[in-house]
Amino acid sequence: MVYIYSPCLNINENGHLTISGCDTTALAKQYGTPIYVISEEEVRRICRSYTESFQKYYNGNGRPIYASKAFNCKEMCRVVTSEGLDVEVVSGGELYTALQAGVSGGRIHFQGNNKSSKELELAIDNDVGDIVVDNFSELEKLNKIAGEKGAIANISLRVKPGIDAHTHEFIRTGQVDSKFGLDLESGEAFSAAKRALKMDNVKLIGLHCHIGSQIMEKEPFVHAAEVMLGLHHRIYKELEVELEQLNLGGGFGIHYLETDDFIPYHEYMQEVSAKISEVCAKYGIKLPRIYIEPGRSIVGEAGITLYTVGNIKEIPNVRNYVAIDGGMYENPRYALYQSDYTCLIANKANRPADYVATIAGKCCESGDLIQEHAHIQSPEEGDILAVLSTGAYNYSMASNYNRNPRPACIMVSQGESRVIIRGETYEDLVRNDL
Template sequence: MNLYGTSTISENGHLTIGGVDTVQLAKKFGTALYVYDVSMIREKARAFRSAFEREELNYQVAYASKAFSCVAMIQLAEEEGLSLDVVSGGELYTALQAGFPVDRIHFHGNNKSEAEIRMALDAEIGCFVVDNFYELTLLEQLAEEKGVRANVLLRITPGIEAHTHDYILTGQEDSKFGFDLQSGQVEKAIQSANGMNQVHLLGLHCHIGSQIFETTGFVMAIEKIYSYLSKWYESFGFQPEVLNLGGGFGIRYTSDDEPLPVENYINAMIKTVKSQMTAGMRMPEIWIEPGRSLVGEAGITLYTVGSHKQVPELRNYLAVDGGMSDNLRPALYQAKYEATIANRMYEPSDHLYSVAGKCCESGDMLIWDCELQRAIAGDTMAVFSTGAYGYSMANNYNRLPRPAVVFVENGEVSLVVRRESYEDLIRHDMPLKQAIISK
């Protein structure tokens, strides 16, 4: 089995991560448990930044916090010199509580509420990524009320479809996100924004999808955008100060995945932008938004093995004390993972199991047909590459408390999100008689 980041196998056959025994982590903090390899996150953040710095141009690498947001993670992003992408008032509030520099916060979302926009304007964030004409008009009105000027990127859909799952495609023409390029919506939005008093149009943003393993889609998107930018520059002098090319860089979930080095993506983007610029146009500041590619492989989830059910000639089920309540991705879009029995690392993986969650749904299957070591009740199972959209999508289905999150680095352990208790589950519940407000 290929291990990730700082993971190793100890002398007693246990999986370690960040210099810490995962079996001991499971005993101390309980399971299910999210564990993050902090050194691996730092390494990936620095790889993105180094790829830009070698090109000697202005840039921002913004962590897409929807992948995994908590105060400690936002503070880690700030330590590594990243900017921050938020998509809700809750993510913005987390960033503010973490003390993240507001001028490096970018606010996304296709349906920002008035309250969220006001909150962001009060905080004086770096920019809004505007998705539609309704939001553009609303932002102008609210900024005027407050007597401030808002920096804006217009999110566009360039009509490029990345090779990924339908649920995580975002750059195609028929999308809930952004202004459509081919119908003339983007040109109209540029002219509208330029005619507003309280909006400063920084540039354009596009995001073509997620879990992308090639550079072709990014190249095609840039070429498509510049085929219009060249015309707009000639006709009314528009050129972007900032070109945000999104994220979506693929990671390894299973041995079938072959992600590219981050510099391959960055180099292809920069080379294409430079090749597309016509005479007189200036090089824009390039922004990107990695999320999954920063934290995905750095996270593992630890479970305790429970029941075992064998269906003769058909299936060998192994159940764990988590499932779709802590990792919704397999049920949501058939995401695939690899796992190991963390306390039996030196034993051969010669048993075929289907790993089931404990939620009351037939679809609560974490991994189908997984080759593992012999497993018995009480063993510790580790599922790899769960650092993105595990905790973020965690839920209380079947009233299961959400797991704790720990960071490990150089043999040290930090509890960064405590485990929910049963008391937490009913904290906001109201007894029936108190719940009746009026007839």
């Protein structure tokens, strides 16, 4: 039997996979496939574990921020903010979505390495609480726009702390060779702080770093906190400004496979908190307000994708192709990163996973695969295939490649389901064509 690691998943008396009490085969029948399914209960449980860790280890002096690039829609913004989290956005579209969901500007943190003037204007017009400045050009642009609007923009500086988080090269962001942020080692970050403090229409309130994604070690986060507090102290000592906040980013890993070495999130919080307290005491500085930015860890394991099995091609001594009615258009992560996933036949979830399959999508690309060498139950055409841990970076990265409509997203809780994003239709695909 396939190892099921998320608390929201189970197997019922019929041998079917369930999520938050909903039979996945019934969901597939009701809504069609492919569909994304998100457990509201699991999202809320993880949000609460983060907020509780701030109470326990930081005396409430901080807050988790939901990194909405993992999965951004109005209902998700409403759910996480109702649990006390702020929202991080990285584009005008994500910012607009959060605002439309009713999130106040003061609870939004705006990231991005190349924000347009239009995006910065939208942020200023809506009193975004923290615009995270990535580079000198953006700093100058933001100061100019804010001045034209008679506003003062609260900013943090995104810093490259020079830490390699030992993840896939495309998702490492804290080392020197990165498109993100201001370099610490060369003095670029300190120079940006010095320049910002001389400007009339920005207020420097903090520092920010993000070292990567899907990190399964505590040490990189602890080291990042120590390094960033060194810069915090230098700004205090040499520029005589004590910054209000320190944002240590996200990147906490999740289960994709049984073999993933998962670390409970409170253990990150406990060790980072101890290091922050130690370093602040050493420097004689006040403990800043601390933020972290979990995204994948909040929604990743709370989500699954359901497909219907189509044709099965068994090539002797080569491989078995199991075709599904989705593919890289609604989950491009295997094609991009060779990302691992756990797959199973949802209507045979209690049976042995004794069939080795390559899960193939329907796109006209030989690289359109969801997983290779996956151990699943023996498949038949018409079965429902479930791919686990698809809550993060699946809908967010979906496209209309081959003019495929993006699937609906369903949220489930206590045996009930509801649509939170309607599936696209063919009419939607041509809506903007002329």
